[in-house]
Amino acid sequence: MSRVLVAGVDTSTQSTKVRVTDAATGELVRFGQARHPDGTSVDPEAWWSAFRDAAAQAGGLDDVAALSVGGQQHGMVLLDRRGRVLRDALLWNDTRSAPNADALIARLGDDADPAVAALGIGSEGLSDDPTLRGRQRWVKAVGSSPVASLTVTKVAWVAEHEPDVAARIAAVCLPHDWLSWRIAGHGPLPDDADDEQCRANLEALFTDRSDASGTGYFDATANVYRRDLLALALGRDEADAAGIVLPRVLGPAGTGATADPAIAGGAVEGGCIIGPGGGDNAMASLGLSMGVGDVSISLGTSGVAAAVSPVPAYDMTASVTGFADCTGHWLPLACTINGSRICDAGCAALGVDYDGLAELAAQAEPGAGGITLIPYFDGERTPNRPDATAALHGMTLRNTTKANIARAFVEGLLCSQRDCLELVRGLGAEVRRVLLIGGGAKSAAVRALAPAILGMDVELPETDEYVAIGAARQAAWVLSGEAEPPAWPVRVEATLTGEATPQVYEQYVRRRG
Incomplete structure (x- = not known):
């Protein structure tokens, strides 16, 4: 019997x-794989x-019975009534909307604002400080307080700076929503379509x-x-905002659509079904078969500590975002804008490659002779700076040596992730196992120092594309109709061990302030 x-x-x-x-x-x-343009503002057509291109490299999708899309979170894709992209998508790492995040927080912290009373969030148990009270109201409403990364702040930025664009918004979606919609055969209407009579099938958007x-x-x-917050x-x-289409939200194993047979499933009876997809962190969790008590630390462009939780997380300090996962649970996580590129910066500063950085860092003692890197190269989300x-x-x-500087860069990267781990743990998330993934996990220097900085053994799953694996696992789940996703093996390359060096993290905490 042929495989599915x-x-x-x-x-x-x-x-x-x-x-x-x-x-x-x-x-x-x-x-198959194909690159995206650089930058924090990108035309979705590039995706x-x-x-x-990536599907062609993978031999095409004609024989595929189901697919799902995992995507970078938060990216704002605005569509007009004809399905055309109104402006380049603002990605998660675009920080121009930071003032808008502050303004949204201030708005919900103002007890005298009549709009606040209409939201029905209340003041019981909240801070007397208006800023913290505003953050707490956002957390109570949606599990997270606005930072520049979140989509709502980017919408506010467009409303303030590009009102002509904002006036034409017919739908707001995210990168994975938009790509799933296109794979299903939807898209912008042709230029010769009648403007007055034609409208793209925006209601087919799903997430x-x-x-x-x-x-x-x-x-x-x-x-x-x-919608009141939007x-x-x-x-x-x-x-007035009620007419804007937002993607319908599917359950963990729901079917979103059937793919355009010219794109996928053309040789499969009944075609290729499209699963709900998900955010990249949740998809990586699914790809790693994570359960309650597991925490993943992902070192990619960003750094993310994410824990699977059976209950929602409400962090009234607004440091941890209370996201959902792809299985019906929750995925409280803390995210740094600066991830593995911290090591890239260290290599560039010292004129070495990754192996050279690791060799230098190994020559220095824990604490880098007293040197600490606070690695907020591109601003930061955790903490919100x-x-x-x-x-x-x-x-x-005396201590300014290449070895100490190299070690400070690696320790700075790992200490920033320890910050995230401690924040998630502080909400009561059980931490029995830490898994280290992402491109940064390939670094010999990161592997050598991770257990000491994080204060516990670290499992190193084999390097793989866990977001894509999670998306494929979801697609197989949707196709099966079963109550649980299929059990796929996760190969662990090594368990990293090392003596804890709490003094390094303590030094970092003092200096980051």
Whole structure:
């Protein structure tokens, strides 16, 4: 009997990857990848082109029975009534909307604002400080407080700076939503279509709980959009904003659509079904078969510590975002804008490659002779310091050596992730096992120091495309109709051990302030 194939698509910040997979075993069958343009503001058509190229590299999707798309979270895709993209998508790492995040927080912290009373969030148990009270109201409403990364702040930025664009918004969606919609055969109407009579099939847009929970206007506990908060960001009344299409939110194993047979499933009876997809962090969790008590630390463009939780997380300090996962649970996570590129910066500064950085770092003692890197090169999300820059502290004529500087860069990267781990743990998330993944996990220096900085053994799954694997696993789940996703093996390359060095993290905490 011939095997059934599914595909997992990962439309990440840097590229699109397509993994054609055996639905029964999770075995890789074919793979393709195509790069995205650099920058924090990107035309979504580049993602479509990259997807087509990656699918072709993977041998096409004609024989694929189901697929799902995992995508970079938060990216704002605005469509007009004809399905045309209104402006380049603002990605998660675009920080221009930081002032809008502050304004949205201030708005909900103002007890005298009549719009606040209309939201019905109340003041019981909240801070007397207006800023913290505003953050707490956002957390109570949607599980997260606005930072520049979240979609709601980007919508507010467009409303303030590009009102002509905001006035033409017919739909707001996310990168994975938009790509799934295109794979289903939808898209902008042709230029010769009658403007007055024609409207794109925007109602066919769909998403999942995990990605929707990163918008800032979706309550994953109640599974409803908070259109009142979206209206607040747009500066409109709720009735006026009600006509904007938001993707319907599917359950974990729901079917979103059937793919255009010219794109996928043309040789499969009944065609290729499209699963709900999900945000990249939730998809990686699914790809790693994570359960309650597991925490993944992913070192990619960003750094993310994510824990699977059976209950929603409400962090009233607004440091941890209370996202949903792809299985019906929750995925409280803390995210740094600065991830593995911290090591890239260290290599560039010292004129070495990754192996050279590791060799230098190994020559220094824990604590880098007293030097600490605070690695906020591109601003930072955790802690929320969008305008920050990186800094080396504690340098003297005696300790300023290449070895100490190299070690400070690696320790700074890992200490920033320890910050995230401690925040998630502080919400009561059980931490029995830490898994280290992402491109940064390939670094010999990171592997050598991770257990010491994180304070516990670290499992190192074999390097693989876990977002694409998670998307493929979801597709197989949807196809099966079973109550649980298929059990696919996750190969662990090594368990990293080392003596804990709590003094390094303590030094870092003192200096980051």
